[in-house]
Amino acid sequence: MDIQLKKGFLELLVLASIKNQDSYGYKMIQDISPIMELSESTLYPILKRLDEQQLVQTYTTEYNSRLRKYYKITAAGKLKLIESAQDFKEIQKIYAYILQ
Amino acid sequence: MNKYEFLYKLGNALNQQKRTDQKEILGYYEELIQDAIDSGQGEEQFIAKLGSIDKIARTLSKDETFVEQVKTKQNFQLQMVFSTTVKIIGYFIFFTVVIVVGSIGISFLGSGISMFVFAAIRLSMMIAQTFDLYNLMMFVGLLILGSGTVLFGIAIFKWLIIESRPRLEKLLEMVQEAIKKVG
Structure with missing residues (x-):
């Protein structure tokens, strides 16, 4: 898959993975990998970008006597997911044309 | 490992x-x-x-x-992120600030060089003619002041060159936000 296209999808997949429940890096990789290949070094910049765009918020909590960083989707992040659903219809139309 | x-x-x-x-x-x-x-x-x-x-x-x-x-904004698609209105307002503010800050820089640089050259000439003339402690202190002081003013002028230009681009992007983002709020 085209790298830019993949980057866009991965951002959405990360947002979708925390839509219902806050999550952390390791769990996100476990959740997303079956759908799209995602390496640990690919996830970090995506999380950083989403954080910079304020689509996610981070917080740390204690787990097993150590700190674990959690990611929580923001209202803007949820909006981004809703917008992506609208993109889906357009993408479907584009592919219907490409593959005709 | x-x-x-x-x-x-x-x-x-x-x-x-x-x-x-x-x-x-x-x-x-x-x-x-x-x-x-x-x-x-x-x-x-x-x-x-x-x-x-x-x-x-x-x-x-x-x-x-x-x-x-x-x-x-090196990516072509990203250059399209800002609308024409945002760019016009943003660039107008940006160039106004650049001209004002640049003028301040030029005045500091110019006056600093003048002070430095004047003090250096007078100092060398004084040393060649008669030694006067008060004049010596005054011209040495002026020489230092001139150097400082020149350095300050250079610092302003350095700031303009290094900081102007990121500041422009920030400014465009601020204008875009302001337009969104108004609109």
Whole structure:
């Protein structure tokens, strides 16, 4: 898959993975990998970008006597997911044309 | 390789890449490794699965380049991010500020050079003719003041050259936000 296209999808997949429940890096990789290949070094910049765009918020909590960083989707992040659903219809139309 | 060796080597590899936030990346990888161990994976096997340190550093660096392109709007599509109205207002404010700050810089640079040259000439003339302690102190002071003023002028220009582009982007974003609020 085209790298830019993949980057866009991965951002959405990360947002979708925390839509219902806050999550952390390791769990996100476990959740997303079956759908799209995602390496640990690919996830970090995506999380950083989403954080910079304020689509996610981070917080740390204690787990097993150590700190674990959690990611929580923001209202803007949820909006981004809703917008992506609208993109889906357009993408479907584009592919219907490409593959005709 | 165990966790500590991995983090040490990764830290060294990231040192060469100034733009990456080394501490944050190391924290991220440390947490990943610990979570993998807690989930029952072998420490060394998981670290081996992460790939080579060089590859990790390269991947992070490649993305940094992309983020940098986003920030500097080098990507063609990203140049379209700001509307024409935002650009007109933004560039108008930006060039007004550049002209004002540039003028201040020029005046500091010009007056500094004048002071320096004047003091240097008078000082050399005075030394060649008669020695006068009060005049000596005055011209040496003027010489220092002139140098300081020149340096201040240079600092203003340096600031303009280095800071103007990121400030312009910030300004365009602010204008865009303001237009969104008004509209």
